Amino acid sequence: MTRLTRRAALALATLPFPALATTPRKSGARPGPFLIGADISWVPEDEAAGARYFVDGVQKDPVLLMRDAGFNAIRLRIFVDPAKGYSKREPDKAWAGLDQTIRLGRRIRDAGMGLVLSFHYSDTWADPEHQGVPAAWTGYDLPQLAKAVEAHTHDTLVAMRAGGAPVDMAVIGNETTFGMLWPHGRVKLSTPTGNPVTDANHAQVDDQAIGGFDGFAALLRAGIAGARRAQPDIAIQLHNHLGRHWPILREWTDALIARNVAFDVIGLSCYQQQSQGDWANSFDQFVRRYPDKGLLIAEYSSRKRYLNDLVYNLPGKHGWGSFIWEPLRHQEAIFDLDGRNAGGGPKPDLLSQGINSAEAPGGLANQSPAPKPDPAGPMGKGGDYIANDLLDLYRQMAKDYS
Numbered sequence: 001m002t003r004l005t006r007r008a009a010l011a012l013a014t015l016p017f018p019a020l021a022t023t024p025r026k027s028g029a030r031p032g033p034f035l036i037g038a039d040i041s042w043v044p045e046d047e048a049a050g051a052r053y054f055v056d057g058v059q060k061d062p063v064l065l066m067r068d069a070g071f072n073a074i075r076l077r078i079f080v081d082p083a084k085g086y087s088k089r090e091p092d093k094a095w096a097g098l099d100q101t102i103r104l105g106r107r108i109r110d111a112g113m114g115l116v117l118s119f120h121y122s123d124t125w126a127d128p129e130h131q132g133v134p135a136a137w138t139g140y141d142l143p144q145l146a147k148a149v150e151a152h153t154h155d156t157l158v159a160m161r162a163g164g165a166p167v168d169m170a171v172i173g174n175e176t177t178f179g180m181l182w183p184h185g186r187v188k189l190s191t192p193t194g195n196p197v198t199d200a201n202h203a204q205v206d207d208q209a210i211g212g213f214d215g216f217a218a219l220l221r222a223g224i225a226g227a228r229r230a231q232p233d234i235a236i237q238l239h240n241h242l243g244r245h246w247p248i249l250r251e252w253t254d255a256l257i258a259r260n261v262a263f264d265v266i267g268l269s270c271y272q273q274q275s276q277g278d279w280a281n282s283f284d285q286f287v288r289r290y291p292d293k294g295l296l297i298a299e300y301s302s303r304k305r306y307l308n309d310l311v312y313n314l315p316g317k318h319g320w321g322s323f324i325w326e327p328l329r330h331q332e333a334i335f336d337l338d339g340r341n342a343g344g345g346p347k348p349d350l351l352s353q354g355i356n357s358a359e360a361p362g363g364l365a366n367q368s369p370a371p372k373p374d375p376a377g378p379m380g381k382g383g384d385y386i387a388n389d390l391l392d393l394y395r396q397m398a399k400d401y402s
Contacts, residue, residue, distance in 0.1 A: 028265075028293045028318045031235075034401040035296065035321025036308070036394060037073035037116065038066060042326055042380065044104055045095050050382030053328070053335070055391065062328060062385075063107045069391050070398025073114035075298075075323045076101055077174065080134035080152060085123025090379050096120075098159055105165025116323070117160065118171040118239070118298075119223065121149060121181055126174045128241050131182045142184045142215050146222035149181070153226030157234070169235040171298070172223035175269060176216070177240045177252065183210040185219045187255075189248055217259035224262060236263040239298050243268030244278035246285045253290065265320055266290075267298030270307055271358040274351050280310055287318045297322035301331035301358065302346040304393055312401055328385060331358065334394070335385040342385055 043051075043062055053062040055069075066074070078101045083091035094100060101117070108115050120126040123134045133140070137148050153170065160167050173180045179187040211218070220238065227234050238256065242248045253266065266286065270279050286295050295318055300307050304324070311319035326343075327334045333343030347356040 028287070028291055028295075028316070030294060030317050030320040033072060034312055034319070035073045035114065035323070036071050036398055036401070037075055037114075037321055037323035038071055038327050039075040039077065039118070039299070039323055039325050040066065040328060041075075041077045041096055041104070042329065044100055045093075045378070045380030046329070046382065047380070048093070049378040049380030051380065051385060052383075053385045053387070055387040061107070063104075063111050063113070065387065067111045067113055069387075070394045071113065072398075073116060073168075073321065073323070074108045075116040075118055075171070076104060076108075077118045077120055078156065079120050079123055081123045081136060084135045085132075086125065087379070089375065093379075095379060098156060102160055102163035102165050105160055105167070106163060109165050114168045115160075115165060116169040116171060116237070117157070117167045118174050119153060119156070120174045121152070121219075121223075126176075126180065128175050128177050131173075131176070131178070131180045131186070133181055137181075142211055142218060145181050145184055146218050149219050150222040150226035150229075153223045154230045155226075157227060157230035161231070167231070167234065169237055169265075170223075170227040171237045171239050171267060172220050172227065172263070173239060175239055175241040175299075176220075177242055177248070179211070179213075179216040180219055185211050185216040187211075187213050187216050187252075189251060213255040213259060217256055217261050220256065220261045220263075221259075235265060237265045237267045237296070237298070238263045239267045239269070241269040241299075243270040243282055243297065244273040246278075246282040249282055249286065250289065253286075253293075257290075263293070265294035265296055267296050267323075269299040269358070270297050270303075271299070271301060271347070271356060272349055272351050276350070279307065283310055283314055283319070287314050287316070291316070291318075294318055294320045296320040299323065299325040299358070301325060301327075301343075303349050304332075304390070305397065308397055308401075325358070327390075329381060331356070332390070334388060334390040336388050337383050337385055341388070 052059055053065055055065050077096055079086050079096050082097045083094045087093055087095040105115050122132045137145060157167055179185040224236050240249055240252055273279055283295060297307055297311055308322050311322055329342040331343045332346040333341055335342045348354050
């Protein structure tokens with residue numbers, strides 16, 4: 001057995017959800033321990049810019065630091081060709097490309113943590129306002145796009161496993177509330193969203209959708225087929241950014257199930273609510289309507305204990321866990337930098353208190369962004385990151401949920 005194979009075998013033996021391969025897919029119950037997860041994809045960029053991480057005065061590898069604080073799973077994002085998009089400022093680094101993701105994924109698996117891979121089927125950010133086609137797929141029609149999605153998903157997962165970073169869960173598209181690979185996979189939603197940001201998105205979707213749910217579902221099915229061809233027992237997650245909005249979530253999920261999109265768990269972004277109780281209502285309604293599906297929080301920042309308790313306490317163990325987004329230096333970070341919260345601190349959880357950037361990635365659809373100078377210097381953010389008291393909250397949750 002080669003060193004690489006031994007490493008992969010060790011990783012597989014330490015999954016936080018070891019029963020995944022044997023859990024019947026007819027059950028939406030979580031297949032193992034509650035996932036206390038995080039997306040820390042910025043770590044390699046920040047380390048290259050000089051970032052160091054400290055807990056209790058001791059410098060530590062951030063992956064091991066997170067593990068020792070109770071995190072048992074990490075989500076990473078991957079772009080198709082970041083050198084032509086996200087990482088064009090540092091194309092030789094290709095941040096969040098395959099090679100970088102394998103290296104970081106191997107660190108995660110060597111730490112004994114589960115690995116979730118979020119596919120942005122784009123060369124840069126894919127989110128509710130941006131689902132751009134990768135440069136290499138320009139001009140493709142829907143069947144060609146579906147074939148490319150299947151091949152990219154399959155080949156990526158095979159390469160991850162061969163590199164010592166086998167993936168436990170594949171997220172087929174990032175925040176695909178309005179579809180993916182626009183315009184061929186762009187969808188219409190008949191239910192108004194009830195706030196200015198997503199209402200603006202909604203109008204754009206109605207005007208520019210081509211493939212609708214049929215096209216979107218075809219692309220999802222292709223990604224799922226590629227993932228399961230690479231790893232038959234991999235968990236499949238779909239990702240909707242409106243965790244607060246049950247009517248939209250219901251319409252979206254019903255449409256995909258009706259089109260034979262076979263998934264295991266829905267991931268929801270939960271940054272803001274319109275009214276208190278929106279998240280709880282969405283979670284409760286989802287579990288009742290889809291008893292054979294799981295639910296997790298794919299992204300959040302503030303209201304940490306509240307959201308995790310909501311998911312953990314869902315009936316029938318239908319809440320699989322949560323993944324805080326970039327907690328090292330985003331929004332209410334669990335680290336301090338230069339004597340202040342590294343992400344600026346907590347954000348309001350009600351839309352009426354102000355819309356934050358995470359609720360509407362890319363800003364308001366009907367407003368042109370303010371001009372900014374072209375960025376220069378390293379893409380990462382260096383400095384000494386000091387763990388703050390929020391890390392203790394995760395230590396406590398890990399004990400309470402064990």
